[in-house]
Amino acid sequence: MSDDLFYNYILGSLTEGLMTVDRDFIITTFNPALEQILEISTSQVLGRPFIEVFPEKELEKAIHKNITTGQSFSFPEYYLPKRGKGLLLSSITISPLINGAGAILGSVILVKDLQVLKEIEESSWQADKLLSLKTLLAGLTHEIRNPLLGIRGAAQLLERELADPELKEYPQVIIKEVDRLNFLIANLTSLTYMRKPFLELVNIHEVLERVILLERQTPIGQKVQFSSEYDPSIPHIMADENLLRQVFINLIQNSLEAMPEGGEVRVRTKISSDYQLARINGLEHHISIIKIQIQDTGGGIPKDKVQYLFTPFFTTKPKGSGLGLAICQEIIWQHKGRLRIESVEGKGTTAIIFLPLRQ
Ligand SMILES: Nc1ncnc2c1ncn2[C@@H]1O[C@H](COP(=O)(O)OP(=O)(O)O)[C@@H](O)[C@H]1O
Ligand SMILES: [Mg+2]
Structure with missing residues (x-):
């Protein structure tokens, strides 16, 4: 394997955002995680001056000092602008990029997404x-x-x-x-009257597989292409298996109901390690986060409806109860997690479950 390829694999595998700038403040690296976090594509920023993409005086000053003196900087809580969509709470560290001879070639800027936490x-x-x-x-x-x-x-x-x-x-x-x-x-x-979760060690991939098997056999399920991509490094987690199954069933059923003529359901899991949770009681907490995504190719949700999704009884279906997502959210909250629905009208919807894995 060539060095370049190996280096690209590393950049692509990082769950944290990483970019580098050279001595002229030109962005020279921008990894896929950072693309995702800030919703900016690499091709839009490579070769451009940092300050033009991120008009952040404070960061620019830190990078300047970093390059000229070698001093590192850290911003534990920094609001970075996302493309056209408000601010992202992140933690940023800036370190000198040094070559074998000890010369400073630029800065390495690490960006952690703290928004979910x-x-x-x-x-x-x-x-x-x-x-x-x-x-x-x-x-x-x-x-x-x-x-x-x-x-x-x-x-x-x-x-x-x-x-x-x-x-x-x-x-x-x-x-x-x-x-x-x-x-x-x-x-x-x-x-x-939702019961308190009964926590035991659960293999979420097994639970997902069983739900998929079940949903595959439903009338719409038979017309739908299911695929799954599981992160093998996810350990068993403390959770209520029956409640989680109920969440997966609800979410996949919503996906199927959005695609009466068939389509695709993609289930993915991923673990992001070592997020730093804000200080609680003076102690720093480090936790990992498990991300479970259920993505469909249905009609999506109109922008003006998105705010009502979790409201009990909100439904756009003639025979819907409008309680599916409200119940899912409640269950995920009980697991100290977070449920998010992202949708693009005409393209599809992704339900994202974040579950904290406390160490
Ligand atoms: N995957 C999805 N694709 C399109 N719309 C969705 C999806 N999931 C939820 N929705 C929208 O959110 C509404 C509420 O969902 P839910 O709480 O499960 O209730 P119900 O399914 O009974 O309508 C649905 O009626 C639908 O308009
Ligand atoms: Mg539903």
Whole structure:
């Protein structure tokens, strides 16, 4: 293997972003992880001045000093601009790029994505908010269930008493609608009475494979091409297997429902090691993150709908419950993880699950 090829493999395998600049501040390396993190493609930045791509005076100053004096710099929390999409919370280190003779050729700039970790920290706060909502819902569903039973019973009696078939239609409508409400409430109950996860060591790849096997046999599943790419270095994780299976089933079913005429479902897993979690109680926490992606080639989700995806009862399907994603999110939160849906209208949707692996 040539040195160049080997060097490219290393750059491509890094889960952290890496770029180099030369002594004239021209960007000379930009690895795939960094492309992904900042949503900028390598071809757009190679050969261009750093300051033109990243108008960040503070970083430029640090790079300048790094190249002239050899001093390294570290920015534990830095908001880097993403292409056209706000800021990314990252940690940045700048070290001198030194050749065999000890001369400084430029700077090596390492960028770690801290966004996910921040979101995980915030999600525990959101989970608290959801808890009070759940208490309210639990009470409400209980109160609604009994009157519904009464209404249904009375409508059935009425239906029996009425002789005129045209009039019979009215109590039948009542019964049908009551059944619909009962169905909703049964679903809601599964959200509000969700049990605490029972944690044990789980092989997520096995769980995924079993779900895929199951979904393959459904009517739409038979028309869909499934593929999977698993990161073999992912260890067994502490999780509730049944709850995780429920998440995978919900997500894959959403994908299938988005592709009634067939398409592709791609399942991928990856581990990113050694993220540095912000200091908690004065201690630094290092954790790894497991990323599970379920990608489809369905119609995608219109931009104006994306904000409602996790809202209970939001559905665009005639027979949907609108609770699938709300339940998935709840389960992932219970695992101290994070669920994200990314979608491009007309191209497809990717559900991304982040699960922390505490060491
Ligand atoms: N993979 C997907 N592709 C397209 N739209 C999706 C996908 N997943 C979810 N959605 C949208 O989000 C809505 C809510 O999903 P969900 O909570 O599972 O409820 P339901 O599937 O019962 O409608 C769906 O009605 C659909 O509009
Ligand atoms: Mg669903």
